[in-house]
Amino acid sequence: MLRNYLSANSARLCATTHCTGDPTYSGCSSPFRASHAHGFRLTGERWLLFKLGLSFFVFGLINNVLYVIILSAALDLVPPSTPKGIIAFCNITPGLIANFGWSYIVRGRIGYTRRVVGCCLLSFTGMLAVALHESLLSRLLGICLASFSSGLGSITYVQLSTTYSPAAIGGHCIGYWSSGTGAAGLFGAFLWWKLRGLGVETGIGISSLLPFVLPLTYFFLLPTPASFLDPATSVVYSALPLDDTEIPTIDTSEGSSLLGNGLKSDSVFLTTADKLRLLQPMVLKYMLPLFCVYLYEYTINQGIAPTLLYPVPSPERYGFLSKIIHSVRDYYPLWQLVYQVTVFISRSTISLGIPPVPVRLLPLPAIVQLAILITLAYESAFGIFSEDHEGRSIGFVFVLISIEGICGGLSYVNVFYRINQERPDPSKVENKELAKQAREFKIGSLAFSDGCGILFASLLAMPTEIELCKLQVARGKLLCQGL
Incomplete structure (x- = not known):
């Protein structure tokens, strides 16, 4: 999309340059100079x-x-x-x-x-x-x-x-x-x-x-x-709205006013009713998937990951792992490092040019993370592999936490990207200032979703960690007690 914008923008600029009447850029009579100007503009x-x-x-x-x-x-x-x-x-x-x-x-x-x-x-x-x-x-x-x-x-x-x-x-x-x-x-x-x-x-x-x-x-x-600027109209796009939903009704009794009535833009604002109306279509589409992703993600990181402990790998059996893990206390920082690296990679997908996730698939990362949460909780409490094969368990957890980080990053960047891209037909907008505020409110309100997910996860993580440690002790695995 960005490459298409650059190409189309540059083509319009080149055409505009040829029509200026400047003898230096006289269209077909000076293709080299016109091409040079086109390249300079594209570089700019x-x-x-x-x-x-x-x-x-x-x-x-x-x-x-x-x-x-x-x-x-x-x-x-x-x-x-x-x-x-x-x-x-x-x-x-x-x-x-x-x-x-x-x-x-x-x-x-x-x-x-x-x-x-x-x-x-x-x-x-x-x-x-x-x-x-x-x-x-x-x-x-x-x-x-x-x-x-x-x-x-x-x-x-x-x-x-x-x-x-x-x-x-x-x-x-x-x-x-x-x-x-x-x-x-x-x-x-x-x-x-x-x-x-x-x-x-x-x-x-x-x-x-x-x-x-x-x-x-x-x-x-x-x-x-x-x-x-739009080179065809020279209109600053930031004055145009992005919301493809109904523009909120203006309640003049609470201080809202139309710019078309000659009042200052500072007196125009979204009312509480306006904001609630904007929120309604966002709850299931954007906010709930983001809340669930952060709830599951931070419950895993704060409540389950601290209990994913195994005996220190011996150099004889696990040469590579033994160089990374020197004590039981090294496991949690390792899981956090794996998580942070994969989150960074997945949050960078849009900037790397990878196509965004379709809107209909935005709930998918949360579903995958829930499955990972249940699997890792079972691994912590009961163990999927036998205790004398800690290498398999470590590799298994490594893969699941990598997928967890990828899902978390993909959800974050794609939810914010999708809501940023919502744009209506400018010809149908009656109040540009109010529509601009609606656009800002919608994307700003999403932060409350992930913040709530983190807060609830922090409350859920504490009893989760305690109960998982009790279950480990009950089956004779005492590593969590030594931390």
């Missing part, structure tokens, strides 16, 4: 697309990397007697509140500049509080600030993608944003592995500078929506 467009993709990749990477760093540093941030689950709770809940508050409660036009700068300062303040204070309360408060900033940033940048059009350009933004969020898992874990030797104060202090990359990228690298 590719440079714009490169900067756009890189900007959204950086947004996804930096916005999510602090979340990963906090989870990776959990053991170093709280006393040994404090449950590590409190870190996960403080790292998830404020972001979920931000997703709900800004998508469902706050109304009117989005101030992207204020949001980007505000999120940067909130993240910096939160991470600084974690670095400079040793008290548990101060660190938890800092984590909550950083989490709130990350949650607000997530909806901000996916909503920002809706200001870029035509459809291929908006999809370009989502593809690279998703790839950046996938890379954050690997980059964050690796960065903390390198910084943890410096101590919490220095390591987290250095990490607190990362959010400043976001406004720098926003102001100095990101192309403006006006850079992508």
Whole structure:
């Protein structure tokens, strides 16, 4: 789709150049020069697309990397007697509140500049509080600030993608944003592995500078929506809506107004009834599949994966595995690494040019993950292979967690991509500002689905891990008790 846009765009530009009357580009009389101008313009467009993709990749990477760093540093941030689950709770809940508050409660036009700068300062303040204070309360408060900033940033940048059009350009933004969020898992874990030797104060202090990359990228690298004009009409596509559902009714009693009546666009906003109307067709189509994927995914990662433990492979029988796994404590980091790598790969499918998943197949990743959850829970509780063949069990778990990560990444990128691509006939739109807000609300509201999935999974994971460990002990497998 993106290649077709470039080709068609360049052809129109070339035709327009020939009709300008400029003797330098006189159409058929100077084909070489016209061709040279065509190539120069195409190169310029590719440079714009490169900067756009890189900007959204950086947004996804930096916005999510602090979340990963906090989870990776959990053991170093709280006393040994404090449950590590409190870190996960403080790292998830404020972001979920931000997703709900800004998508469902706050109304009117989005101030992207204020949001980007505000999120940067909130993240910096939160991470600084974690670095400079040793008290548990101060660190938890800092984590909550950083989490709130990350949650607000997530909806901000996916909503920002809706200001870029035509459809291929908006999809370009989502593809690279998703790839950046996938890379954050690997980059964050690796960065903390390198910084943890410096101590919490220095390591987290250095990490607190990362959010400043976001406004720098926003102001100095990101192309403006006006850079992508329809060459035939010179209309900025970002003024057009993307929603292919019914445009919400405007309730003037709550402050909404038509631009056509001469009122300021700032007074136009979606009412609560408008938002509920927009949500109805999204619940089963987009939100439920995304919620289920995150519920199953994080239940596996937090509740089942910690119990997938086996004897340390002996060098005599398993030469390669023995070089990777040196103790029982190495299994959980290995499963997390496999998960993060496969999530990154699958979240990058759109940016790599792989066709998106059809809308009718969006529930499929959740179904596959549910089957994986049940299988891994059975493997943990009862064991599928005999205990003297730990190599088979390790390989089996490796494959299932790889598929889990692929399904999770595919669901995320394709749900956001599909909703970004929904566009109505512009001629049927009566209020462009209201339709633009509807488009931003729809894609921003999706973040609440995955946030709820993570929160419910964190609550479900704790009793799941305890019960699976009890079942292992009952059949004489005591490895989970030694961790």
